[in-house]
Amino acid sequence: DAKTTQPPSMDCAEGRAANLPCNHSTISGNEYVYWYRQIHSQGPQYIIHGLKNNETNEMASLIITEDRKSSTLILPHATLRDTAVYYCIVRVGYSSSNTGKLIFGQGTTLQVKP
Amino acid sequence: DAGVIQSPRHEVTEMGQEVTLRCKPISGHDYLFWYRQTMMRGLELLIYFNNNVPIDDSGMPEDRFSAKMPNASFSTLKIQPSEPRDSAVYFCASSSNREIRGYTFGSGTRLTVV
Numbered sequence: 001d002a003k004t005t006q007p008p009s010m011d012c013a014e015g016r017a018a019n020l021p022c023n024h025s026t027i028s029g030n031e032y033v034y035w036y037r038q039i040h041s042q043g044p045q046y047i048i049h050g051l052k053n054n055e056t057n058e059m060a061s062l063i064i065t066e067d068r069k070s071s072t073l074i075l076p077h078a079t080l081r082d083t084a085v086y087y088c089i090v091r092v093g094y095s096s097s098n099t100g101k102l103i104f105g106q107g108t109t110l111q112v113k114p
Numbered sequence: 115d116a117g118v119i120q121s122p123r124h125e126v127t128e129m130g131q132e133v134t135l136r137c138k139p140i141s142g143h144d145y146l147f148w149y150r151q152t153m154m155r156g157l158e159l160l161i162y163f164n165n166n167v168p169i170d171d172s173g174m175p176e177d178r179f180s181a182k183m184p185n186a187s188f189s190t191l192k193i194q195p196s197e198p199r200d201s202a203v204y205f206c207a208s209s210s211n212r213e214i215r216g217y218t219f220g221s222g223t224r225l226t227v228v
């Protein structure tokens with residue numbers, strides 16, 4: 001299975017952009033990159049996903065390099081409520097007939113500071 | 115939709131006792147996943163079902179663990195006999211191959227075995 005590598009922790013000032021990097025150098029051509037976050041001990045929550053192109057939604061932006069070996073999650077204006085563990089995941093085996101598997105790594109603990 | 119519903123939220127039991135965790139997936143989702151989260155090992159995929167059939171149970175740690183899905187709206191994870199090292203937060207998630215946002219997780223069951 002494709003694996004991801006993330007820094008264990010990062011700090012960000014409130015109101016500033018938080019840029020969370022992820023390496024996934026063994027990703028296959030048809031595998032998606034997903035980002036989830038987990039606030040305190042709640043269940044992981046979907047943020048965004050992408051295949052090749054950059055993506056943006058109401059929560060964040062996802063920048064994927066042209067060779068697809070790495071990506072960056074951007075929270076444009078971080079708030080204290082964005083303090084959480086952020087997981088970068090490659091969705092393995094996903095197709096029109098199979099939901100695939102999400103294998104979580106250790107993630108990045110983002111601390112947003114006032 | 116009420117989301118993925120897990121019960122109980124907290125469970126404290128004595129070593130050697132049987133423990134049953136319960137999960138109700140989102141209606142229409144045909145995949146169901148059980149994860150375990152500990153500080154040491156992070157989020158581990160234990161087992162997943164498709165259309166009520168177990169597909170991959172390679173993550174189930176020991177024979178003391180068993181999971182069933184008698185119908186599309188209910189699943190159980192049972193530990194018998196329980197041990198202190200089983201203390202963890204257990205998450206249930208559901209999905210379908212039409213669900214491009216990946217999985218929806220429940221709020222988890224925090225199990226403490228004393």
